[in-house]
Amino acid sequence: MLIIFGFRERSIDYAALIMPISLLIIGYGIIKFDFLEIRTLARETIFENNLVGMVVLGPGQRVIDFNDAAEKFFNSLNITLDNYPIEHILKKEPKLLEIFNSKVTRDFSLVIEGEERFFEIDAVPLGNPHNGTDKMLKSIRDVTEVRKIQEKLKVLATIDSLSGLFNRAEFMNLAQKEFVWSKRQHKNFSLLMMDLDCFKAINDTFGHAAGDEVIREMGRLIMSNFRKTDIAGRIGGEEFALVLKNASLKEAMKAAEQFRKIVAEKKVIYGKQEINFTVSIGVATICFDNNDSSNIEELLKKADDALYKAKAKGRNCVAI
Known part of the structure; x- marks a missing residue:
């Protein structure tokens, strides 16, 4: 029919038809609901509050x-x-x-x-x-x-919850850093390995809760009797380690012996029980020179060997 009367098929531009309607709706919304004012008010509220x-x-x-x-x-x-x-x-x-x-x-x-x-x-x-x-x-x-x-x-x-000292991982991390620095600066580096004597017997006799109190006391003694700059950690059940920064072998031995005596004189009161405990200490020191190729693992091994010597000598002593 459209063809008969000469009309041609044309595409319808819907966008052009919808645009005026959309503008009317937006304009009505701005006037009716204060969209712009709401936006401004929201921003002000966020800023102020x-x-x-x-x-x-x-x-x-x-x-x-x-x-x-x-x-x-x-x-x-x-x-x-x-x-x-x-x-x-x-x-x-x-x-x-x-x-x-x-x-x-x-x-x-x-x-x-x-x-x-x-x-x-x-x-x-x-x-x-x-x-x-x-x-x-x-x-x-x-x-x-x-x-x-x-x-x-x-x-x-990083901290051992029982002793209050560094845990094994953090102690090893800090000890390694100090070892590298001491080597670079050609400073002395001393390491103490400590083990509570007959700790199993303490647990068996007084109970594990009492043993935990001994560990806590050991941590307190270490923190209060060594320098703040030294690095102390609990590296095992009843094993402790300490880095003495820039300390010679003589100074390390003296510090270890003084601490051994302090521990031997200390008593832990748990309930109505009085617990005596002692510690064995192994000492290892390295004096760096330009040709030294030592590493922290070797020094740990030396300190550990020294600790076993102290144990073999009857415990409650210091060995190198």
Whole structure:
């Protein structure tokens, strides 16, 4: 019929038909439901109520805006935020100013109300950075709880829970690093291998809980009678090891003998029971020179052999 009356088949542009209708719907939505206002309101709400402190800096690093969390952070430092350049606001806090002026993420800690708190400051350019914008959003995040969790995980991974000393893996890691450094610096490196005498008999006589208390006491004695710079670890059930940094053989022997006497005089009170215990100690020392090719495994073997000598001599003694 269309052909008879001279009409030709033509394709219909549906996009052209739908576009006016779509614009009408969008316009109606903006007017009726305030879509643009809702978007702006949502952004303002996120900014104002965010637990992360936010500071907007404009030209000349002048503070343009900030949220409640940022104000709380600065108030805790007795600093008032206002419409001044950040350099003026932080003129009495040069370290914080240097961190605030950085354009990369920075970590720092502050003592607030007697407690050390940890923070991260991020910098986010506002606008197109390629156009040379000098507007910046600074976010201040309190990461104290995260740090505490990380520290707890680190302790669990590196510390022996019973003795409070490094566990075997961490001790070997630190001992190896110290060995390499001592070798490079041509320093003395001494190693003590210690074993509680007749520990099985303690467990059998007094019980494993009492044996655990002896291990704890041994850890406390090691921590309180050697230098803070020395490296101590529990490397087995009743076995302990200690790196004495830059100590000669004579100094290591003296330290080992003094500690042996301290242990022999110590008593652990468990319930109503009094537990005496002693320790045997093997000592090995290396004095590095330019041609030395020794490694940590060889020194550990020497200290272990010395420990067996001490055991063979009747225990409660020191051997090399």
